[in-house]
Amino acid sequence: MTMRSYFPWVAGAVLVAVPFVYHSPYPLHIMIQILIWSFAYTSWSVMGRFGLVSLGHGGFMGIGAYVTALLWNHVGLSPWLGIPVALLAAGALALIVGWPCFRFRITGHYFALVTLALSGIVLQVITATRDYTGGSLGYTPERHKAGESALLALQFTDKETWYLIALGVWAAGLYIWHLVDRSMSRYALEAISEDEDAAAATGVNVTKEKLRITVLSAVMTAFAGALYCQYQMFISPDTVSGISVSLQMVFAVVVGGIYVSLGPTAGAIITLLLAETLRISFGTKAVGWDNLVYGVLLVLFIIFLPKGILGSLMEVRWLRRQATSVIPGGSEGAAANGDALRPDPSLRSG
Amino acid sequence: MQIFDIYLLEALINGILLGGVLALLALGLNLIFGVIDVVWICYAELIMIGMYAIYFLFTVYHLPFPLAALIAVAAVGALGALLHYLVIEPLLNAAPINQLLATGGVLFFLQSAATVAFGIDFRNAGIRLPVLNVAEMYISYARLLAFGAALVAMVVVYLFLTRTYIGTAIRAIAQDRQIMPLMGVDSRRVYFVTSAVGGALAGLAATLLVLQYDVHPFVGLSFGPITFMICVLGGLGNMIGGFVAAFIFAEIISLGGLYSDLEWGYVLAFAFFIVMMFVRPQGLLARRS
Numbered sequence: 001m002t003m004r005s006y007f008p009w010v011a012g013a014v015l016v017a018v019p020f021v022y023h024s025p026y027p028l029h030i031m032i033q034i035l036i037w038s039f040a041y042t043s044w045s046v047m048g049r050f051g052l053v054s055l056g057h058g059g060f061m062g063i064g065a066y067v068t069a070l071l072w073n074h075v076g077l078s079p080w081l082g083i084p085v086a087l088l089a090a091g092a093l094a095l096i097v098g099w100p101c102f103r104f105r106i107t108g109h110y111f112a113l114v115t116l117a118l119s120g121i122v123l124q125v126i127t128a129t130r131d132y133t134g135g136s137l138g139y140t141p142e143r144h145k146a147g148e149s150a151l152l153a154l155q156f157t158d159k160e161t162w163y164l165i166a167l168g169v170w171a172a173g174l175y176i177w178h179l180v181d182r183s184m185s186r187y188a189l190e191a192i193s194e195d196e197d198a199a200a201a202t203g204v205n206v207t208k209e210k211l212r213i214t215v216l217s218a219v220m221t222a223f224a225g226a227l228y229c230q231y232q233m234f235i236s237p238d239t240v241s242g243i244s245v246s247l248q249m250v251f252a253v254v255v256g257g258i259y260v261s262l263g264p265t266a267g268a269i270i271t272l273l274l275a276e277t278l279r280i281s282f283g284t285k286a287v288g289w290d291n292l293v294y295g296v297l298l299v300l301f302i303i304f305l306p307k308g309i310l311g312s313l314m315e316v317r318w319l320r321r322q323a324t325s326v327i328p329g330g331s332e333g334a335a336a337n338g339d340a341l342r343p344d345p346s347l348r349s350g
Numbered sequence: 351m352q353i354f355d356i357y358l359l360e361a362l363i364n365g366i367l368l369g370g371v372l373a374l375l376a377l378g379l380n381l382i383f384g385v386i387d388v389v390w391i392c393y394a395e396l397i398m399i400g401m402y403a404i405y406f407l408f409t410v411y412h413l414p415f416p417l418a419a420l421i422a423v424a425a426v427g428a429l430g431a432l433l434h435y436l437v438i439e440p441l442l443n444a445a446p447i448n449q450l451l452a453t454g455g456v457l458f459f460l461q462s463a464a465t466v467a468f469g470i471d472f473r474n475a476g477i478r479l480p481v482l483n484v485a486e487m488y489i490s491y492a493r494l495l496a497f498g499a500a501l502v503a504m505v506v507v508y509l510f511l512t513r514t515y516i517g518t519a520i521r522a523i524a525q526d527r528q529i530m531p532l533m534g535v536d537s538r539r540v541y542f543v544t545s546a547v548g549g550a551l552a553g554l555a556a557t558l559l560v561l562q563y564d565v566h567p568f569v570g571l572s573f574g575p576i577t578f579m580i581c582v583l584g585g586l587g588n589m590i591g592g593f594v595a596a597f598i599f600a601e602i603i604s605l606g607g608l609y610s611d612l613e614w615g616y617v618l619a620f621a622f623f624i625v626m627m628f629v630r631p632q633g634l635l636a637r638r639s
Contacts, residue, residue: 288465295459
């Protein structure tokens with residue numbers, strides 16, 4: 001065992017130990033938020049890295065959050081059962097929209113715009129059914145017992161419990177990312193993103209592969225939404241659904257790095273810390289400033305650093321290692337297609 | 351039953367008038383896509399900037415409305431050219447989806463720049479146009495004006511594309527972007543002019559929308575998505591298709607809104623869009639190959 005193979009376990013142990021040593025609620029709150037959003041961004045990148053740019057993930061997140069909360073408030077169904085129902089709903093929606101999309105070869109721009117319509121629909125439905133969902137004013141799951149934790153209702157008042165839950169979910173998200181990364185599907189999907197016809201000709205079932213990854217990604221995103229709802233105990237259409245949330249996901253992943261497993265996490269850390277810093281240092285005057293900086297950064301990143309911060313760092317390291325080792329011609333491919341959001345052979349695993 | 355029919359007719363007519371505005375919104379976006387092959391996700395935000403420009407010129411600096419409108423159209427046109435120069439040109443050879451995401455970044459930027467500069471208040475230019483009362487039906491004069499302006503703009507753009515030298519070059523580039531530079535057409539200049547014209551159309555849309563709606567930094571979100579859907583439904587880059595799709599969409603929204611809330615009209619229209627994507631993925635008027 002080398003130093004490198006120990007590293008994830010050591011880092012994991014440190015992360016698990018944090019809430020037992022450190023009890024300050026505000027930093028814990030920030031960390032929980034980072035973990036939950038990291039999981040959501042990882043869910044997006046599971047399919048986004050194969051060129052399937054979806055702007056509908058705000059919709060899936062909204063379904064995860066609202067279905068869970070609505071079942072709890074109106075039917076009294078515990079989130080332990082409500083969340084699976086919400087995940088099923090999101091998966092079914094992904095299937096309904098995804099199947100025809102992939103069957104009829106809706107790709108690129110068109111796929112992005114169809115999924116954009118999907119998040120628009122979810123937002124409008126939530127707003128239109130304001131008698132049940134509270135509309136744009138937002139919605140609060142009822143407290144099981146005021147001021148107390150309740151395992152049945154998945155409501156915890158202490159930040160430590162939430163931190164451990166979010167950490168576990170985040171780690172599971174990374175594990176799923178690696179499972180996909182090591183599966184045969186990954187090669188199939190990379191082939192599809194390069195050339196659908198050629199992939200189909202070599203025996204890849206294009207529709208099935210795309211559909212599987214889309215449903216997986218949608219279900220994970222819905223889970224992130226449900227978790228966010230249970231933690232915050234307040235959801236509004238603007239914070240968990242709609243186009244801005246979808247774009248926020250894309251933005252964080254692009255900034256962090258789309259082809260590396262920790263890229264979305266890096267994106268979440270950067271964007272949330274930026275927003276918090278601006279909020280603390282400027283207070284209410286900061287309204288809008290964080291998005292202003294995001295917008296400029298997003299444009300700059302896509303133009304100058306399309307692989308994201310972490311992706312570019314890893315590429316530099318990879319190039320250095322290639323330069324010192326004696327594999328001839330190894331470093332040529334890496335710099336070649338740096339200007340496209342496309343799987344790069346140099347960044348196989350995070 | 352008698353009264354019900356009047357409402358139905360009123361909704362139908364208002365749908366047609368709304369269709370005119372939507373057609374104008376789609377026109378600029380279609381022009382950009384057809385020629386440069388780029389989707390400006392931030393198109394509705396350009397309109398929002400134009401609405402603010404008119405609001406300030408008209409209410410704060412007390413310019414006459416036509417002059418304010420003219421300045422706004424020119425300013426948004428310049429903004430369109432600037433957007434192309436700063437964001438699109440460096441990405442012309444990148445993957446199309448990168449261009450789309452970069453304009454998504456511009457969307458964030460413009461929205462929050464407006465929030466920072468003007469605050470999140472709803473502002474109204476305070477122009478009250480009369481409501482026409484024709485045979486017991488109420489028809490908004492502002493919508494009628496928008497409808498007329500949209501038709502005129504369509505004709506002007508058509509004449510520009512067919513009767514001028516640069517217009518011919520634009521159409522030629524749209525047909526084959528590799529060959530035309532070899533024929534001596536300056537493709538950079540053509541893209542530039544197209545972006546400026548697309549921006550100016552957004553400015554014109556702003557002029558018409560400011561008569562009907564309040565301005566706030568997020569106003570773009572209320573009609574941005576629908577504009578994209580109209581363009582896709584009509585076939586991206588297909589201006590006639592976009593025109594037809596705008597009227598179909600407007601009727602669905604208007605009639606859907608008649609039977610229940612306006613939001614349900616939008617939900618219906620969005621659902622219709624998704625269904626149509628599967629029935630006619632290349633757009634309503636796509637030629638069958």
